[in-house]
Structures are given as structure tokens and as C-alpha cells.
Amino acid sequence: MTIAYIESVNEGFDRLQRLLLAMRAGDELLTSDASRVTGLNENTCNTVFEGLTRAGLMSRGADGRFIRKTLDSLWS
Numbered sequence: 001m002t003i004a005y006i007e008s009v010n011e012g013f014d015r016l017q018r019l020l021l022a023m024r025a026g027d028e029l030l031t032s033d034a035s036r037v038t039g040l041n042e043n044t045c046n047t048v049f050e051g052l053t054r055a056g057l058m059s060r061g062a063d064g065r066f067i068r069k070t071l072d073s074l075w076s
Contacts, residue, residue, distance in 0.1 A: 012040040016048065025070040028061065 015038040023029065034045040049066040052058040058066045 008039070012038045012044075016040060016045065020052075023068040025068055027068045028065040029068075030065055 031042045031046045035042040053060055059069055060066055
């Protein structure tokens, strides 16, 4: 792995973090859209979203979209 590749991946995760922080409860996102915006591959984005779903921060719609949940849902 080159330093340029590692920096590119780090920048992709920074873009993904900004995207996720900008989401509000009820906002929806497809893995393919996140991949396009961040430059990360779809599998990587999907893995992050699945982790957020397991943590209770997102849910997954029947059509594959990930939906941002409220933080209140963690305590209810």
C-alpha cells in the first residue's frame, strides 16, 4: 500500500463521516450513493452502515436504503 492510497482512503472516511453527521432523523441513503460521494467502495460503505444499524443509529428499509434514526430511539 502506498501513502497516497492510505491518504485517499482516509479522505474517503472523512467524507463519509461528514455525510453521516449531516444526516437528520428520517434521512435515507443508498450504499451506492454514499460510495459515489465518498469515493469508498460500496462494500466498505455497507459495512459501516450495517455497524450503525447494529448500534441502533440507523435502520434498513425493504428497498435497501439506510435510514437515520433519532438518538432518542437508543433509550426507548
